[in-house]
Amino acid sequence: MPRNGTRNSYQEAARELLRTSVLDAMRELLIERDWSKITLGDIAARTGVSRQTLYNEFGSRNGLSQAYALRLADDLVDHVDAAITGNVGDVRAAFREGVANFFVDAAADPLVRSLLAGEVKLDLLRLITLDAGPLLDHATERLSSAFQHSWVAATPAESTVIAHALVRIALSYIPTPPGPGRDAPEELSILLSPYVEAILAARVRN
Structure with a gap:
């Protein structure tokens, strides 16, 4: 037995x-x-x-689509985690590469394509807006761990701040993709990198 x-x-x-x-x-x-x-x-x-x-x-059908959407959140975390590992010491490159790869995959994902095609699908839109709590919590927890257990070595509180901001912003691009001529991954790296760079600088001083 x-x-x-x-x-x-x-x-x-x-x-x-x-x-x-x-x-x-x-x-x-x-x-x-x-x-x-x-x-x-x-x-x-x-x-x-x-x-x-x-x-x-x-x-329910909504529960099934939510489970599928969690895969998108995991995809974001996996790409950023891999970019952190592959760009040791270069925060901007890590953010830029991770977000760019996520955007490429998201744009090709059939659920995202379905969301953006034809008439508005409120059930799918709610998954990444009004009902996005489970996605945000899940991805933030995973990504926070990546920032803690890597060369960034941020504290749990610091990691949660940057992870939550990155996840929330990245997911917001799914229903409203960047317009022509906008380099969203580069813009996000410029916006978010100073926070992590400050963490690294403070660790050196101490």
């Missing part, structure tokens, strides 16, 4: 596999057609599970 911890780990791994499979299926369908034309039944059939399984895991 497996120990309870082993059983719980297995259940959690199975649940994560299910969520990944469902969100991958949702992405495939979004490439084929607009979000407004996709039902939970479509996603269940593409994944090979029942609609009840989707309801049990995500609660």
